Amino acid sequence: MGNDKYLYFPGCSVKRDAKSYEKTAFDVFGKLGIWVKELDKWWCCGATFGLAVDDVARHLGSVRSLIQAEQEGAQYGTYKLLTLCPMCYNTLKRVNLLLKKDPGKLDNIRRYLRDENLDYKLSVEVVHVLPVLYENRDLIRKNIVRNGSGIRAAPYYGCTPLRPREVAVDNPEAPSIMHVVLESAGVHVVDFPFKTECCGAYVYAYNRKAVIGKSSMIILGAYKAGANVLVTVCPLCHYNLMLAYNSMKNKPSIKIIYLTELLAYLMGLDDNIPHDIKSFLDGLAPAGEGGK
């Protein structure tokens, strides 16, 4: 491992609201020797997969990005399209799967695109960062420079990397690949019951109480299981969890961070780790290791 090649679809979040997620991910990829090339052009995936059978137009943004990946794939010799945001992953993967499984839908899409002289030949494979890190776990272990034994990390997968099961990156009922990645990075991994529970997603805009209720349950579940760090891979989960955390009167001593921020920290790649996260993690270091 370590010589993988991926095309990369960023999406809106990592370019605006979750910049440190992308920057630390690229720091980690660089260290591990994973070759990642951002698409020259990309379109909003739509963030949620259109569920109605007649909603074909909703898939167009994703299809355009898949076509872009197919064209660049011929040039760069890889048809694997990597995403960090699991909502992008979920939407792109489901659109790709739909077109592969349903020739009628593919014909429909082709009619949309005919005037633009575009076609999609189904050659792209959409990949999420979680299995990529899992496949490179031995390399991650070799590149750890900080002692993470004071970090008790609860891996939180949420929905979109796991459901529906056709697009799951792991066993959707009992996922473990993020656990293994964290173990490889030398931290103490804390399993907790709500690792695949929904944070409330877009419902924040309609029923904020419900979202704060769900996300508070996830934070407190991880905290009560003994975690001092709650690890996410999703910018929307991150937003909802922070919304819930900031609404708590008695704030538990637990930090909500992106997986790649934690990996970058443990690998000594500090340049793009937000200051509050760096100092929180420094505070968890065992005595005599630069912490308390």
Next chain:
Amino acid sequence: MGDVIDKIIRISGRNVNLCYQCGMCTAVCPMAEYMDVKPHQIIRMIQLGDERVVEVDAVWVCASCMACVDRCPRDVGPGIIFEAVRLVSLRKGIDKIDYRAIEDLEAAPTLAMVTASRKYTG
């Protein structure tokens, strides 16, 4: 069956009559505690042709997390059918959110805005 129920069945592409009311969807739904009508009851309303289903608040509390869709033993796909119920309103131009009424709108990240727009506006 009335037009509304026909439309829900047609655009969802699912067969509600396969549901035998086991309640699995409600048991696994993370949002069920915030719903006025529970997922299996919504499916029952559609089976019975009850057009008041479009007024049920719960379909807007559904987060499309696919927990029920993955676990339905009859492959009815409640979470997919709820999208069809939402679309009956949205496709008439009846939006479910007003951006001006969203608390801390400026603080909402792009992803939150895009997902909410996709699910709550037509």
